[in-house]
Amino acid sequence: MVILGKNKILPLLTPSNTSSRHRLLKCVARLVPRYERCTCDECEIFSGIFGNTFWHNNISSTMHYWLNKLNLPWLPMAAFPHLRKICNTGFIVNPNGESSYLIHPERMALPTLYISGGRTLLVTPQTSFLANNYMKLHQPVFRHERVVVEGFGHSDLLIGEESYIRVFPHILSHIRLAEEGKKCVMGSERSKNNKEALAWGNDPFVEANGGFWSWISPLVTMWLFSLFFVMVYVLL
Ligand SMILES: [Zn+2]
Incomplete structure (x- = not known):
């Protein structure tokens, strides 16, 4: 700037x-x-x-x-x-850096659908995981769903050549269910929502893909190999 x-x-x-x-x-x-x-x-x-x-x-x-x-x-x-304030804070804030949105979940009384790309780009799928859990926790009577579409990154979810096949059906399905009056989640479904929402640390998508260590392990292995070769070189 x-x-x-x-x-x-x-x-x-x-x-x-x-x-x-x-x-x-x-x-x-x-x-x-x-x-x-x-x-x-x-x-x-x-x-x-x-x-x-x-x-x-x-x-x-x-x-x-x-x-x-x-x-x-x-x-x-x-x-x-x-945007810099939002990124540095880690969640949405107003232009003055104050948390004026997430403190009012009661204002977001509506069904929601979250779609993330499984081939991470720009943002991670954790964003939709947290948002979905936030809404399940604070608005449990509404339908909240999350989809992670493999092979997509960020905006290509909406502008991709195959979006109409692989992404848009999720949106249409969610709208249809809401319009059919299935937005009101009752009884066991509501307690299931609460249980899932409170399990903040367990993103099934991340776990299915090996999680953080699936990325870090090769790096650690390479680093250990490098250290080993340096030590051998020094000792010789
Ligand atoms: Zn280009």
């Missing part, structure tokens, strides 16, 4: 008449590490600022063109200080 100066709206399309501050910010954005690189400059700048928001192989070239050349010619960045 310091680089941006007073003009918080970044022109994304190239070529464009940009200030030296905006050009510098774009250079920095291009250098930021990320999961996937792209040949499209606008895509590189966008993902340098936000992080990759979709897996490229999940979206069509037409969608990719629309996203980068038509949809967002300018990127308003005035909200980034607010």
Whole structure:
């Protein structure tokens, strides 16, 4: 935000008449590490600022063109200080950094559906796990469901070429059940909701995929091997 100066709206399309501050910010954005690189400059700048928001192989070239050349010619960045506060706090807060949303669960009396991508990108499936449990705990009379769709990351859940097959049916099913009047969860179902909501540490998706240690173990193994070789080298 310091680089941006007073003009918080970044022109994304190239070529464009940009200030030296905006050009510098774009250079920095291009250098930021990320999961996937792209040949499209606008895509590189966008993902340098936000992080990759979709897996490229999940979206069509037409969608990719629309996203980068038509949809967002300018990127308003005035909200980034607010986003930074949310990320640093770990949950949603207002622009002043105060928790003014989660303290009022009674205002969210409605059924909810959470859909996460199973091929983690930008955010982890834990976000939907926590949100689902929060609503099950505070609004147990409504239907709350969570789906983790393998192979998807973040926005590709909604704009992916196969979203209409693999994602949208979950949304339609949830809406249909709500409209059929099955939103009111009673008796044993409600106590099941409460039990699941209180089991904060047990995300079945994470456990099914081996959890944190499935990622860290190879790294630890590599580190131990490296240490072993260094010790052998020093001793010899
Ligand atoms: Zn791209």
